[in-house]
Amino acid sequence: MTIPRLLVVDDDAEVRQMLTQFLRQNGAHVLPAASEHDIRRHMETGRIDLILLDVMLGDENGVKICERLRAEQDVPIIMVSALSADSDRMAGYAAGADDYIAKPFNTDLLLARIKAVLARARRSSSLAHRRRKQRFTFAGWVFDAKRDEVISPDGYQVALSRREIALLQVFLANPLIPLTRAEIAAALDLDGDGGADGQGRALDVLVGRLRTKIEADPKRPNLLRTERGVGYVLAVDVRSEDA
């Protein structure tokens, strides 16, 4: 329903960067990650449609990670590796990978395989996808994920832009827990982390805009509170129902 969200896992920053850029140009949301810890953080923050997992992650072992992920969740995984021996491939498949690609690879072929895996996942689990929570209520507000609509406590319908909706969803998925700027930025596929860095106040501006639409008094936010030096929190609990 939205743009596919890919998790690119590679400990080589250069490869990660290259892949991220290429995939973004082809219409995907890309969340870069370098370790199993990164993966889990992202999986908690937001929905992931597919993981592109490098096998050699420094001291971590991609195959093991794949096994663990597969045991816990049903997320499609494509393994990427410099090892092209049949035994390595078999290890990948045995660990539950949906596909196994040897480096160096043709980027267009990679794209084709990603699409194949995504298409298969979506074709078969469109029901499961729809079973995701569809309707959130918090502090009198109602957010309908199906129609991307927000209704204020006094019944007015409020128009949110796509970006604002995406941001709201990140918070709704993590009520009451403070999210760092980096986490939010990653979940939104925003490049620059703001704050300390010189560049990229996009997140602050975005939060501001959302506040003007859903805060009773944007000057004194009650819902989207600032955690100084850290990030933001959705300061109320959220009730979610299926559609």
Next chain:
Amino acid sequence: MTIPRLLVVDDDAEVRQMLTQFLRQNGAHVLPAASEHDIRRHMETGRIDLILLDVMLGDENGVKICERLRAEQDVPIIMVSALSADSDRMAGYAAGADDYIAKPFNTDLLLARIKAVLARARRSSSLAHRRRKQRFTFAGWVFDAKRDEVISPDGYQVALSRREIALLQVFLANPLIPLTRAEIAAALDLDGDGGADGQGRALDVLVGRLRTKIEADPKRPNLLRTERGVGYVLAVDVRSEDA
């Protein structure tokens, strides 16, 4: 878990024989086939869990067959081919294959990939097999592919032009999946990709026209949604029946 039923398609009797024997030794129920006709016969007779499809079938073309099968039914397909060029692989994936294996292959690896594909298909507890679709219903609308007719939720017949029908069909074939401008343009044989590029806003206009006919409120589309910077999605699921 029941014994998987595989369809082995190869026009070379020797290869077919070898594969059949090997797979049977590994606990599969194998049905040999040599042509598209054979495939269809078997698909009608009984349940098939996976098709192992050779690309070169004498005068028949495996890729085309794969495309047709995929359009009609939701059966996992692994393509097998002596052609190992990236472009060949891509053609396979584009035709909807779940995996692509180049000959000669390691039989154990083949087994691993078969298991991987079967595992995923089983995990996603395949819905009913889809037959050739003649009639689509979505959000109350009915599209009859045979008569190129569209009927609105309140029973009125709506006249769509050729181009509009073609566009609608592209979306109906990919419900809930965001399609890039390029993909849609390619499917419609539209030359210029629009948006950032200088030329060719034909797609936007076409989408707009379809929206005026199909959307309750064209200003705020609920069916044909825009994915900014990417393309469009049909935002509702589609139920399709054979005529």
Next chain:
DNA sequence: GGCTCTTGTAACAGGGCGTAACAAACCTGT
């Protein structure tokens, strides 16, 4: 109070997108 670092926000700019209007191409029946 000063100093510094962080956050809020107004203004701006670039680009994507919707759409009205126009013109060319395409039908269709005569």
Next chain:
DNA sequence: ACAGGTTTGTTACGCCCTGTTACAAGAGCC
């Protein structure tokens, strides 16, 4: 072939979305 209607691509204009920048306000610390 011709006339009238329909369909389809192009163009132009303007709105809206979104990231950037610059500056103001605030928070914390000494």
